[in-house]
Amino acid sequence: MALLSRLMPPVLATGPAERLRAGFGAFLGILVTALASTLWLGTGATPLLLIAPMGASAVLLFGVPASPLAQPWAILGGNLVAALIGVTAARWIGSPLLAASLAVGGTMLATSLLRCVHPPSGAVALTAVLGGPHIVALGYGFALVPVGLNSALLLAVALVYNNVTRRSYPHHAHPPAHPHPPKAPLALDEGDIDAVLADYGEPLDISREDLGVLLRELLGRIEQRSNER
Structure with missing residues (x-):
């Protein structure tokens, strides 16, 4: 049971309304x-209207809009870089399995260096390979349509919807x-x-600004509880 409990993710502090x-x-x-x-492409381009990685991007942009992995540069930069790397790998590497593996690994490295890590980008790279x-025939145009078009449209909806529903997006640290x-x-x-984050040894999906806000709030609550005793 102890092992099983370690395999389960922690319970998110979200209620039914947020879900x-x-x-x-x-x-x-x-x-x-x-x-x-x-409307942009016409109904004759059915296979290219919407690519599967957009489903994963939607989970991030609407489910955890405060995540550094869900910010505008992450989805736009991450998906475009992944598409370019994937197309390049497909063109120059004869083995599809090797090309797919290198495309995902190269995407992880490149997006880390460019500060636009976005998990669905790995799926974009795989899709390119x-x-x-119909994807191979697009060549580097795949990066613009459908990847760039889908990413920009989804981001536009996220910008409007998250702010209308009172979620800061692009995210900035704010008081509770x-x-x-x-x-x-x-x-x-x-x-x-x-x-402290470097000494922890593992990357965390939270910005230093949010950590600072949460630490101040935590100390304030501890201080208030101590004064009430």
């Missing part, structure tokens, strides 16, 4: 992206709904936060 908001946002994002792509003759600031000012140095 419904995220689910409807993903539905709306994919629907608008598909309809707008249809293994998507079939019911702040408890500590009485003594807490001077946090970004260098110290970076050093």
Whole structure:
């Protein structure tokens, strides 16, 4: 049982309303992206209207819009870079399996260096290699249509929907709904936060700014609880 509990992810601190908001946002994002792509490309381009990685992008953009992996440069830069790398691998490497593997690995490396890591980009790279003759025939145009078009449309919906539903997007660190600031000012140095994260040894899906806000709030709540005793 202990092993099984370690395999389960932690319970997210989200209620039914947030789950419904995220689910409807993903539905709306994919629907608008598909309809707008249809108007742009016409119904004769059915296989190219919407690529599967957009489903994963929608989960990030609407489900966890505060994630660094879901920010505008992540989806646009990550997906475009992945498409270019995937097409290049498909053109120059004879073995599809080797090309697919190198495309995903190259995408991970390139997007890390360019600060646009976006998990669905790995699927974009795979699609460029293994998507079939209609994808291969597009060549580097695949990066613009459908990848660039789909990504831009989905991002546009996310920008409107997340802000209308009161989620900061592009995300910026902000106080919680019911702040408890500590009485003594807490001077946090970004260098110290970076050093702690580096010493932790594993990348975390949260920005240093959000960590600072959460730490101040946590200390403020501890201070208030201590004063109430």
